[in-house]
Amino acid sequence: MTIVNMSDAGTRLSRLVQAVESGAEAEIIIARNGKPVAKLVPVTRGGTTGKRLGLLAGRYPVLTQEDFNADDERTAALLRGEGR
Template identity: 45%
Template structure:
């Protein structure tokens, strides 16, 4: 698995994406320590994108303000974008 430092990754991002799209995992290191790994999207576990994992685990305070229509619309659009990635 090839490893690049942050500066190399920044200047060669297109090249790294080409490699990832061809099935090569790429590691990005900061100060010599691996910090991130680039992998093809289809290798990311689907449950990593699952919405609603905390449903039933959180309590919302009674004084929580309701979200306005614009915020709700933005959340719906963001969820739709995530679903397109699945």
């Protein structure tokens, strides 16, 4: 881990980005007055950044609209404080 002052980071930004991008540095901390304020890290490609559709396919029963709405009246009564 490398720590760089804000003024140095401004003048050497291209080289710092290249170091992180190439893997020469895993991360670079940018500090202001000796206190860390930002972290320069590479952007990971791939992974789980996209949506995964169908992840729970087959794990729950298929509901019809009638099945889904079956408890609406009971739920409404409970929300009104009735039927405890």
